[in-house]
Amino acid sequence: MYPDPAVIAAVAAAFIPVRLDHRDPKVRELNIVWLPTVLVLDHRGNEHARHVNASPPEDFLDVLSLGEAHARLKEGRSASHARAEALLAEALARRDDGPFHPELLYWHAIAGYFRGKEDGDFRDRVWSDLLHRYPDSPWAHRVPQHLRGGRWIGG
Amino acid sequence: MVPFTLGGAAMTNDWPVDQAITWEHDWEVAQRRARDERRLLLVDVEKDH
Numbered sequence: 001m002y003p004d005p006a007v008i009a010a011v012a013a014a015f016i017p018v019r020l021d022h023r024d025p026k027v028r029e030l031n032i033v034w035l036p037t038v039l040v041l042d043h044r045g046n047e048h049a050r051h052v053n054a055s056p057p058e059d060f061l062d063v064l065s066l067g068e069a070h071a072r073l074k075e076g077r078s079a080s081h082a083r084a085e086a087l088l089a090e091a092l093a094r095r096d097d098g099p100f101h102p103e104l105l106y107w108h109a110i111a112g113y114f115r116g117k118e119d120g121d122f123r124d125r126v127w128s129d130l131l132h133r134y135p136d137s138p139w140a141h142r143v144p145q146h147l148r149g150g151r152w153i154g155g
Numbered sequence: 156m157v158p159f160t161l162g163g164a165a166m167t168n169d170w171p172v173d174q175a176i177t178w179e180h181d182w183e184v185a186q187r188r189a190r191d192e193r194r195l196l197l198v199d200v201e202k203d204h
Contacts, residue, residue: 002176011176015197018185019178022202026182032200039198043189064197071195 004057010064015040040067048074062100065091069107073114085111102137105130 001007011017020027022035030039040049040063049067051060065087072084088108092101109126113119127143134140140148178199179185189196 008176011197014194016185016189016192016194017176017178017197017199018182019180019199019201020182022200024182024200027200030198030200036199036201039196039200041196041198043186043196045186048195067197068195 001055001057001060004060007057007060007064010061014068015064038063040064040071042071046071046074058095059099061094062091062098062104066100066103066107069111073107073111078115081111081114085115087111102130102134102139105134106139106142 022032034052036054038051039047041047048070049063051063055063069084069087072080072087085108088104088111091104092108105126109123112126113123116122124147127147131140131143131147179188185196
């Protein structure tokens with residue numbers, strides 16, 4: 001995945017790439033259970049994404065987008081919410097479908113909700129799209145009851 | 156052509172050497188750079204570097 005030009009560009013745009021041997025003392029703190037593992041962390045060590053094993057470049061680009069979007073969402077600023085929403089929209093626009101699309105849609109709804117000052121219409125529109133396109137996805141199952149209908153536990 | 160390995164198989168690619176990821180191998184340096192450059196860390200943990 002790393003030799004792919006699009007991956008190289010995405011890493012260069014937003015990340016400091018660090019490669020650690022599994023025997024590095026720092027790795028013990030990262031709770032790694034399988035190799036290879038890729039993490040997106042901020043400089044304080046907060047984890048925003050974890051991905052195990054190598055993936056096709058197009059999937060790995062989605063992992064990077066999700067990781068950066070989660071980091072931006074947690075910053076809690078208006079500009080950060082807008083950046084997260086844009087990252088997820090760009091990821092969804094890169095291709096028509098992919099294994100991370102349900103997760104991208106789920107979080108795109110939330111990022112758009114915060115970007116738009118609690119824009120529930122946007123959130124529900126995107127979640128409805130998620131339900132329509134990927135009804136069996138675990139991410140669709142997280143969509144609240146009023147959109148899903150039927151039985152729902154939690155929240 | 157630049158040789159590399161992926162999944163244990165020898166492969167080649169056809170883009171220039173300078174278009175590659177330059178990895179940090181020192182955690183402290185990487186963390187400091189992430190803070191100073193306001194970037195995230197992409198941490199790749201593998202065997203036997």
